[in-house]
Amino acid sequence: MIAEISSQLAGNGLILRGGFAFAPGEEAFAGARAVLLVGHGGPTIWPHFDAWREGQPPDLADPLDTWSREVIGEVAVRLGARAVSPSDRPYLPFQQWAIRAEGLRPSPLGILMHPKFGLWHAYRGALLFTDPDTAREIGEAMRPAHAPIHLCDGCDGKPCLKSCPVDAYSNDGFAYEACLAHVRSPRGAACRQHGCLDRNACPYGAGYRYPAAQQVFHMRAFIGDEVN
Incomplete structure (x- = not known):
């Protein structure tokens, strides 16, 4: 399943940014048992988003959020997941999820410092799963990352x-x-x-x-x- 999701996302310049299964009894949104974070490193989404935007009304509000929800939402439908966005209300703890999934720490600018991408990356959404078997698969496949060297320290x-x-x-x-x-x-x-x-x-x-x-x-x- 992880390889299938990665393949579907790659067509729009997106990647899986990690994920994990929630512990039993751990509070999660809408009964979710596992989460997979979706985002990008570097400018990989830009040509895909820019091409999509050409076909949209010029006054479309929040076009990047709209595009992200559309693309990630299509993947969610195929997998029986729920797609959520960092701009959804109530706000979900995306940064805490990212820290847990990738072991990153904030830079002085507040952006999480990535050991490869530096400050040039983002989380565009997440896939939430309620099925226990799927959550177990995600928990086994997406082991929490060991905290990388925090580049800001040096x-x-x-x-x-x-x-x-x-x-x-x-x-x-x-x-x-x-x-x-x-x-x-x-x-x-x-x-x-x-x-x-x-x-x-x-x-x-x-x-x-x-x-x-x-x-x-x-x-x-x-x-x-x-x-x-």
Whole structure:
């Protein structure tokens, strides 16, 4: 089943990002007994999403979420699973699931640091299973990962905390309002055109960095395409 799911996802640039079976008595969403996380490393989804978007209304709200739900939902239907998204309400503990499944830890920017992809990866959804036999298969096939070396621990100088013009990221967290105001302002042109400067300053996973068009798309989604 794992190989079948991987094959179905690959056609849209997606991969399985790990998974696990919930322990007996462990609280899970909607009676789920197991979860498989779906996402990508690097820009592999971009050509598939971009081609799909060409056939959609230009004012379609949340197109990436819509595409992700459509693609992952089709896989879920074939497998008798339930597809869920990080943007679903109530919010599900995707980051905790990811930490448990892949053994990752957050970077200073809050994005989980991956030993291969660096900061250039994402979780687009998950498949939830209630069937006990399927959950047992997932539990046997998707052993929790041993925690990889956390690259941030050995990073000299933490350039990801020194490139933002308004110091949006610090030990105190993310200064959302300051970041948003800057990116929307004339001074934020570099951010709008090239993506988050702090994220791009990270030396790890540079070969998987998103292309300019993908970074611009995410930045426009962040600012609501509003420029002052």
